[in-house]
Amino acid sequence: MKLISLAVRRPGIVWVSALMSCLLILRLLTPRSSLLLTLLDFPDQLNEGISGVRSTGIDFESLLRMDRDTFPFCRRGLVVMILVTSAPWHAARRAAIRQTWANKHPDRSDHPWQVLFLIGQRQEDGVSEDIQREQRAFGDVLVGNYADSYRNLTLKVMHGLRWAAEHCQPRFVLKTDDDCFVNTDYLPRFLAEFGGVETGLYAGSLFAAGKRQVIRDPVSKWYVSREDFREDEYPPYASGVGYVLSADVVLRILKAAETVPPVPMEDAYVGILAKEAGVPVMLSGRFTKNNVNWRVCNYRYLLVIHHLGVPELKVAQENMIKARTACSRTKEIRSWK
Numbered sequence: 001m002k003l004i005s006l007a008v009r010r011p012g013i014v015w016v017s018a019l020m021s022c023l024l025i026l027r028l029l030t031p032r033s034s035l036l037l038t039l040l041d042f043p044d045q046l047n048e049g050i051s052g053v054r055s056t057g058i059d060f061e062s063l064l065r066m067d068r069d070t071f072p073f074c075r076r077g078l079v080v081m082i083l084v085t086s087a088p089w090h091a092a093r094r095a096a097i098r099q100t101w102a103n104k105h106p107d108r109s110d111h112p113w114q115v116l117f118l119i120g121q122r123q124e125d126g127v128s129e130d131i132q133r134e135q136r137a138f139g140d141v142l143v144g145n146y147a148d149s150y151r152n153l154t155l156k157v158m159h160g161l162r163w164a165a166e167h168c169q170p171r172f173v174l175k176t177d178d179d180c181f182v183n184t185d186y187l188p189r190f191l192a193e194f195g196g197v198e199t200g201l202y203a204g205s206l207f208a209a210g211k212r213q214v215i216r217d218p219v220s221k222w223y224v225s226r227e228d229f230r231e232d233e234y235p236p237y238a239s240g241v242g243y244v245l246s247a248d249v250v251l252r253i254l255k256a257a258e259t260v261p262p263v264p265m266e267d268a269y270v271g272i273l274a275k276e277a278g279v280p281v282m283l284s285g286r287f288t289k290n291n292v293n294w295r296v297c298n299y300r301y302l303l304v305i306h307h308l309g310v311p312e313l314k315v316a317q318e319n320m321i322k323a324r325t326a327c328s329r330t331k332e333i334r335s336w337k
């Protein structure tokens with residue numbers, strides 16, 4: 001009896017294993033880049049990658065190699081994830097940001113948003129005790145597997161974008177720096193209600209054509225070789241003080257980053273990737289330098305203000321709070337311009 005039933009089952013087993021082998025071969029033949037898009041619903045499989053594929057772009061597998069215990073908190077259903085490039089030794093700036101614009105107003109949670117500070121490791125001793133303590137206390141620090149240095153800023157931003165896309169899947173990402181003020185009263189509401197752009201969005205403050213030359217002086221901290229970038233001028237790109245990307249653009253940029261060699265200026269690199277992915281950059285006056293003339297009602301328009309010290313962050317915060325009630329008769333400007 002036993003022998004017969006085994007023989008009957010065997011053809012089934014043969015068919016199943018044939019099907020499994022086909023699936024395996026198909027998966028091995030799929031290029032890494034499209035895996036990112038197809039596997040986004042299965043984040044755990046993302047990190048497997050396929051070894052032996054030579055790539056001149058960003059090595060995401062290596063960047064993402066971190067202990068899961070150190071992962072920050074991540075909220076689902078976010079309108080916007082705010083990624084703030086910081087450095088291990090900028091604890092005071094992070095503290096000031098947590099007390100000002102990153103401090104959530106309880107009545108304003110209808111458009112969820114979240115702040116993540118992007119930090120690398122100390123060259124010798126990995127993730128420092130201080131950073132681990134900060135991470136445990138606030139859950140808003142994302143440490144990547146790269147050495148924190150100026151020339152590694154590009155790795156920092158790519159790691160942050162990739163981690164956010166994989167773990168949080170926000171509708172938009174704002175990338176900014178730790179010397180900036182983000183109008184968190186207005187930004188999530190603007191993106192969700194007024195902005196009117198859900199896909200293909202890459203917006204910020206742009207550099208003029210004459211100010212995008214590639215620096216070929218090897219001693220400069222912005223030096224880029226001709227092998228890494230052939231042209232003499234970068235394509236139009238948004239300044240790293242603040243730019244907004246829609247979720248689809250984040251994915252298209254990450255895909256391009258797998259093959260395009262990085263340059264040390266993260267914002268220029270995002271411009272190169274956007275061009276490669278066919279995403280045009282949009283100029284917006286809502287990203288600007290700090291100016292003593294910004295008044296309360298400007299906080300119903302501005303999204304990111306840069307170059308602020310800690311005392312100025314507090315002034316900006318007070319103005320943002322006043323703008324909640326003042327200026328309500330000011331006409332809402334709905335365009336990105």
Ligand SMILES: *[C@@H]1O[C@H](CO)[C@@H](O)[C@H](O)[C@H]1NC(C)=O
Nearest residue numbers: 145146147148149150151152
């Ligand atoms: C960038 O990070 C990588 C990985 O940690 C490291 O090997 C490299 O030395 C860093 N580069 C600089 C210029 O710090």
